[in-house]
Amino acid sequence: AWTDVFPWLQDLLVLLRQVVSHQDHNRMSLWNVSMVMAPNLFLSSHRGNKKSSLKQREEMEVAVSGANLLRLMISYQDILWTVPTFLLSQVRQMNQVSSQKKLSLNKTKRRLLGKWNNKNHQDQLCEGVIRVHAPRHSKVSMAIQLDELMTARDITTRFESNDSLVQHLYEVGGNICERRLRPDCILLDVYKVNPHCDWLVKPTPSM
Known part of the structure; x- marks a missing residue:
C-alpha cells in the first residue's frame, strides 16, 4: 500500500x-x-x-x-490507495504460476514433504477457519471461523490494545507477497482466492 x-x-x-x-x-x-x-x-x-x-x-x-x-x-x-481488481488478479496468477514451478520437487523431496505433511496433518484447520497471528499482543494467535459478513475491522477489533497505534490486518503469502486489507474488506472473499495465505495483525508503520 x-x-x-x-x-x-x-x-x-x-x-x-x-x-x-x-x-x-x-x-x-x-x-x-x-x-x-x-x-x-x-x-x-x-x-x-x-x-x-x-x-x-x-x-x-x-x-x-x-x-x-x-x-x-x-x-x-x-x-x-486501492489496487484495481484486474491488476491484483494478474499478480495472484503470476505468483501462482511461480509457486507451482517451485513445487516441482524431485522424488526424494516429495517423500520428505509427504512425511512432514502427515506429521502435521492434525494442525490443519477446518474449511473456512483461519488462524490470525498478532505477535505484538498477549493473544499471539487466534483461530477464527469466517462468515459472509466478517470484515478485517472485525478481526482487528479483537486485538485492540491500550496503546494508540492503529491496527491493520495483512494477507501474507500464498499467491500474494503482502497486502494490507481495507477495514471493510470481506475476509471470506480473500480466503476463497488465497486459501493458503497467513493472516497477520500489526500496527500501521509511522514515519
Missing part, C-alpha cells in the same frame, strides 16, 4: 480536501490549493540565473502539470 510508504500523504490529502470544502470563506478553491501546494510536493531543479522566455514557458507548463496532478489526487483520494 502506498500509505505504508508515505503515511503522511493520505493525511495531507484529507486536510487539503477539508480546506477546499471551506472555499466560500477562505477563497481556496481546488485549483488554488493545487497551485499553492504542488511546488512543495513536485520539486524541479533549474540551473542558471538568466531565464529565457522559452525556459519560463517550460517552467510554467511543469507547474500547471503538477497542479493538475495534485488536483486529481485530492479529488480521487478515496480510490487512490
Whole structure:
C-alpha cells in the first residue's frame, strides 16, 4: 500500500480536501490549493540565473502539470490507495504460476514433504477457519471461523490494545507477497482466492 510508504500523504490529502470544502470563506478553491501546494510536493531543479522566455514557458507548463496532478489526487483520494481488481488478479496468477514451478520437487523431496505433511496433518484447520497471528499482543494467535459478513475491522477489533497505534490486518503469502486489507474488506472473499495465505495483525508503520 502506498500509505505504508508515505503515511503522511493520505493525511495531507484529507486536510487539503477539508480546506477546499471551506472555499466560500477562505477563497481556496481546488485549483488554488493545487497551485499553492504542488511546488512543495513536485520539486524541479533549474540551473542558471538568466531565464529565457522559452525556459519560463517550460517552467510554467511543469507547474500547471503538477497542479493538475495534485488536483486529481485530492479529488480521487478515496480510490487512490486501492489496487484495481484486474491488476491484483494478474499478480495472484503470476505468483501462482511461480509457486507451482517451485513445487516441482524431485522424488526424494516429495517423500520428505509427504512425511512432514502427515506429521502435521492434525494442525490443519477446518474449511473456512483461519488462524490470525498478532505477535505484538498477549493473544499471539487466534483461530477464527469466517462468515459472509466478517470484515478485517472485525478481526482487528479483537486485538485492540491500550496503546494508540492503529491496527491493520495483512494477507501474507500464498499467491500474494503482502497486502494490507481495507477495514471493510470481506475476509471470506480473500480466503476463497488465497486459501493458503497467513493472516497477520500489526500496527500501521509511522514515519
